[in-house]
Amino acid sequence: MGDVFKAIADPTRREILLMLTDEASSIGQIAENFNMSRPAIAKHVKVLQNARLLEIEPDHADGRQRNCIAQLEALKEVEEYLSTLEKFWKAKFNGLETYLSKKNGK
């Protein structure tokens, strides 16, 4: 879960992800588009890959070329985190009534 947040916290990685949602691209193509070095892009791609936000697969037409494909299902974890947080708060505030009863003897 932390990996997804860390991955999307960086503006360059968000832009890479947006570019890839439009069209699968190789690291070289991304580097060209962002005017950055291949190793720098490869590093960002690695972080996105570790967060399961993208997958790398061989190109259909040219098997030697490897494409980065956006995989946005992992963003679900963010949604799930917020719903867990909401449950946490609700449970605590339901427990506050019990605490007040105990403390103030009712």
Next chain:
Amino acid sequence: MRDSIKFTRVYHFPIEDVWKAISNKASMSEWLMPCNIEPVVGHKFQFKTKPFPGFNGTIDCQVLEVIENELLSFSWSGGPLKQTKVSFRLEEAGCKTVLHFEHSGFKGVLNQLIVKKILSNGWKTKILPILLQKHLEENGGRI
């Protein structure tokens, strides 16, 4: 789409009792989580809870607003959340107390959810990345 967690609870206790429960270190540590809160604007404190992978168990907070028997708010940074805001607002209702709770500041995170929602709806035209780009430029960069 919501950008905060919000709800209201009614407690059958006078407002002073509820205020003490939400602003006193010992009380908060008992019903919520171990912490060293003081109801003083600017006071920095931490909640300590059980760590799990991706979360070291510490939440860093700073008191933002204090109006005795009425309002307490503090910043909340922990796990994936950076600089979000938690607030407790109290309201007297006869011999009962109404508590309005809000945890806000998820905007940056929600931008990403919007991206996902639109994409999952299959609304995937050439125009989409341009609109999203604009949206992220206006609202992004603050996660």
